[in-house]
Amino acid sequence: PDLNLAILEEVDSTNAEVVRQVGRGISGIPVAIAECQTEGRGRRGRTWSSPRGQNLYMSMGLTFHGGFSVLDGLSLVLGVAVANALEGLGASDIGLKWPNDIFLPQGKLGGILVELQGELQEGVVQVIAGIGINVHMSEVEGVNQPWSSLARAYPAVDWSRSEIAGSIINAVLDAAHLFSDVGFRDFREPWQRRDIFQGRPLEAKGGSVRGTGLGIDESGNYLLRTDEGVVPVRAGEISLRMA
Numbered sequence: 405p406d407l408n409l410a411i412l413e414e415v416d417s418t419n420a421e422v423v424r425q426v427g428r429g430i431s432g433i434p435v436a437i438a439e440c441q442t443e444g445r446g447r448r449g450r451t452w453s454s455p456r457g458q459n460l461y462m463s464m465g466l467t468f469h470g471g472f473s474v475l476d477g478l479s480l481v482l483g484v485a486v487a488n489a490l491e492g493l494g495a496s497d498i499g500l501k502w503p504n505d506i507f508l509p510q511g512k513l514g515g516i517l518v519e520l521q522g523e524l525q526e527g528v529v530q531v532i533a534g535i536g537i538n539v540h541m542s543e544v545e546g547v548n549q550p551w552s553s554l555a556r557a558y559p560a561v562d563w564s565r566s567e568i569a570g571s572i573i574n575a576v577l578d579a580a581h582l583f584s585d586v587g588f589r590d591f592r593e594p595w596q597r598r599d600i601f602q603g604r605p606l607e608a609k610g611g612s613v614r615g616t617g618l619g620i621d622e623s624g625n626y627l628l629r630t631d632e633g634v635v636p637v638r639a640g641e642i643s644l645r646m647a
């Protein structure tokens with residue numbers, strides 16, 4: 405497929421840039437990559453630290469047939485695509501933290517921000533998939549959780565941001581096709597085998613539900629084994645934390 409690729413020195417947020425590209429009615433699949441972001445966004449209204457020249461900040465515009473419910477599974481699908489791409493380049497043990505953080509044993513390696521842009525026409529939704537991966541990040545202020553980078557974790561690999569971007573774009577397009585064709589089904593096992601919550605004590609819904617991580621069901625809900633039985637947690641509103 406044709407890509408409409410914008411590579412920028414600086415941008416507010418690559419997600420916002422793709423929204424603008426879509427608004428201009430460009431042809432092809434919009435992709436924006438930037439050296440740095442001045443207003444990098446994370447999930448739940450957080451900021452995403454985006455120092456210049458060190459990491460990958462990339463967004464793609466994707467369209468799906470179906471209603472807004474495609475979003476639930478899509479977050480997980482993108483996590484699997486990114487994990488496949490990074491493993492193909494030499495990152496051996498990528499973990500996924502529900503719903504869509506990219507993890508290494510040393511800490512968070514990257515994140516995915518899926519934003520719904522709207523309905524293009526009846527039954528066709530436009531989605532912006534933003535992907536941030538720590539590649540060469542060495543020092544950074546304002547990050548409040550353990551983190552890692554590809555260069556830190558795998559110093560023997562010569563990490564190239566262009567190569568990573570190319571691999572991730574291909575993996576995301578492949579995954580988006582498969583997801584459109586067969587739904588979430590084929591992604592359950594590849595997601596599950598990278599689940600960092602599996603067997604861990606967890607709490608959800610602000611601490612009102614406590615249990616042990618069981619993995620995901622066939623739609624991508626996270627399952628907790630609790631004293632009252634198995635409780636599914638839906639993507640979107642709730643985050644899980646290690647108890």
Ligand code: BTN
Pocket residue numbers: 416417418419441443444445446447448450452460461462463505514515516517534535536537
């Ligand atoms: C998260 O883990 O909270 C999601 C982080 C997503 C960061 C990426 S960087 C490229 C794209 N542009 C943004 O403003 N955010 C995403």
